[in-house]
Amino acid sequence: MKFSVLAGLLALALGAASWAEPVAAPADLANGAAVLPPWAQDKLAAARADAKAHDQAYKQGAKLATFCANCHGASGQSVRPDVPNLAGQNTVYVLNQLNKFHDGRRKGAFFMEGVVKAMSNDERFAVAVYYTSQPIPKPQGVSDPAQAAQGKALYENICRKCHGDNGAGSEKSSRLAGQQSAYLDTSIRRYRDNDLRTDEKMFKSTKGLTDADIKALVAYIATLR
CATH class of the missing domain: 1.10.760.10 (Cytochrome c-like domain)
Structure with missing residues (x-):
């Protein structure tokens, strides 16, 4: 799906926010692509081998993330207590979760199913790269x-x-x-x-x-x- 079409769909649900500059590819991009479908393994291998490929995915993910940020935050640190932080998560794990929303294996998280259903393989990969490249959230500390x-x-x-x-x-x-x-x-x-x-x-x-x-x-x- 072209970005302009996806943007129209997502904007109805989420809204917009700014995004950060690209950072280095997370280390987990180098590991364990076997748990991913073949198309994702290929994209993972390309991002691992070529910094430009990673940067391209990151920038695409940053644009798409402007529509995810209303819940997950611009830097992957959620703005809602009932929505998970994505920053610092394993890229393979997040991509697999997006794939599950896309094909219906994962359900029941607000309007995630409809939003992710509209995303192409490239777009899901880009969002996963962008958010999992963000700094890990700090621990919340001990209250008791x-x-x-x-x-x-x-x-x-x-x-x-x-x-x-x-x-x-x-x-x-x-x-x-x-x-x-x-x-x-x-x-x-x-x-x-x-x-x-x-x-x-x-x-x-x-x-x-x-x-x-x-x-x-x-x-x-x-x-x-």
């Missing part, structure tokens, strides 16, 4: 040390294996460090209650959590960097 200590034990037991010691995530798991606490709280509850019905592993990992456990877990994640 005792609660965070309880959450640490839970994190190490059920989250660390997939999301990493410091919550940095991977190509297959989201970055939790620096994420919006309200968004995490809601998402964990939805996984626990099997409301999302998109990730059996997350359901099994969270189904035994109480509301108090979730609050403690989120309090600990807020300390990660």
Whole structure:
């Protein structure tokens, strides 16, 4: 889809904001393209091998992000507590999530399905490159040390294996460090209650959590960097 057409569709839903200057390609562009479809693997390899290809994708993503910024922020740090930060996420992970919205495997996030459905392969790749190239959000800090200590034990037991010691995530798991606490709280509850019905592993990992456990877990994640 041409940018002018997509812009018209997205403008109805999101609005506009300024964007940052291009930065160096994130390190994760060099890793694990095997989890992506072939077209995305090719684009990832091109961006990894050629700084101009990365810069072109970044600039295209910056233009498209003017319509995403009303929720996700111009620099990938969300302006809404119920919307995730995208800055610092793994590029492969974010691109895969966009692909899932595009083909209907992921649902139920405001009007994301309709917006992403209108995006071409090139546009989804560009948005993923732009947002994941932004600086990682700072940790939110400890508001209740005792609660965070309880959450640490839970994190190490059920989250660390997939999301990493410091919550940095991977190509297959989201970055939790620096994420919006309200968004995490809601998402964990939805996984626990099997409301999302998109990730059996997350359901099994969270189904035994109480509301108090979730609050403690989120309090600990807020300390990660």
